[in-house]
Amino acid sequence: MSAAQWRRATADDAVALRDLERVASQVGLAHVFGELPYPDDDVLARWVLLLDDPEVSVEVVEDGQGLVALAAHDGSTLRHLAVRPDHWSAGLGREGFLRAEAAGARRLWVLEANARARRLYESLGWAPSGVTQECPWPPHPTEVEYAAP
Template sequence: MIDWRRATPDDAGPLTDLERDANLVGLAHVFGELPFPYAGVLSRWALVLDDPEVVTEVVDGDHGLLAFAAYDAESLRHLAVHPDAWGTGLATAGVRRAVHHGVVRLWVLAANRRARGLYEHLGWRPTGVEQECPWVPHPTELEYALVGSRA
């Protein structure tokens, strides 16, 4: 049984830590040797956690957060799982929690093959819409929409 709980403002630092840990492993091929923008990501989490339109749920581990899913009424905004917990079903569970609450859209880095494979396995498809990621080196993000009911 996975215990998800609603994140609080005190989770901004742990959310940033988890995002950093996941990105340094899973997106090293995108961001290379660039330093993780810790202060910027921490500021973004403070805003997300203060936004009444966004639900952020987390899974606690023995040494920090294991997973998070942040979503609003229609978009999965943020999803990450600590690399030590990859393959455990936490990402799928996070996506399903968001879909259960009406989420039908998300953005994913074009070069994030691991995430794209998960989303496509769960019935999501690219819409053909692209945008530039706000983080240097500004890689391409793809919009995905849920077209099946497997998620």
Template sequence: MTLWRRASGADAGPLADLEQAANLVGLAHVFGDLPFPYDAVLTRWVLVLDDPEVVTEVVDGDQGLVAFAAYDHESLRHVAVHPGFWGQGIAREAVVRSGATRLWVLDDNHRARGLYESLGWVPTGVTQECPWEPHPTELEYRRG
């Protein structure tokens, strides 16, 4: 079992760093050559960490954060694992431990969608536009 700890305000930068590392590899086919919106992501993490309704948990590694999961009483809001640790079951563990019943995922994030579907999550048919350029489609999933 992975050792998770509750994130603090000091983790905002490392959370943004991990999100960037994971997205540049896992979502390059979606965002292409667009620059990663680091400042906006960092600002979002500061707000998430300050939100008393959101639990943010992280896994530490020798070179920085290995994984994170942010969730509230209903929604899995953010989850990522550093690409160097993919395939070890950490994301699966994060999704399960969150206890969430709802999430949004990029339509073209086939790796994540496969994980959620293997855990019994199903798309609801509801879509929205992602706030980050080029504004790809996000799909709502519910735990079945």
């Protein structure tokens, strides 16, 4: 596991959270979203709301270039997990996941086509619950609920 220093995100991190999520999505999910424009304003608005929600914990790791990893969770759900592509395979995704799980997360939603994330969750014992839903962002791919063992 990494020796990363996690800290609680603040309202000042909203744009950086959106930017980290964007770069991770554009690299890791290009096969899903293709050339569609990234919903910058909607994603930023979501981060502002999450950062203002006292029931949601948003934790981040940063380096000299900005945010490297994020994990957002509440008492029952891992809401968001992302790692900047230049730090993939360094253990930060696993570490963020385990932090959320230790804080009580027992479910999450992941794109059905996000094989990288699904491999991580399954390697940690989580499995699809059988429940699916439509992603809110075009082209509205399927999301799969995962649950803790």
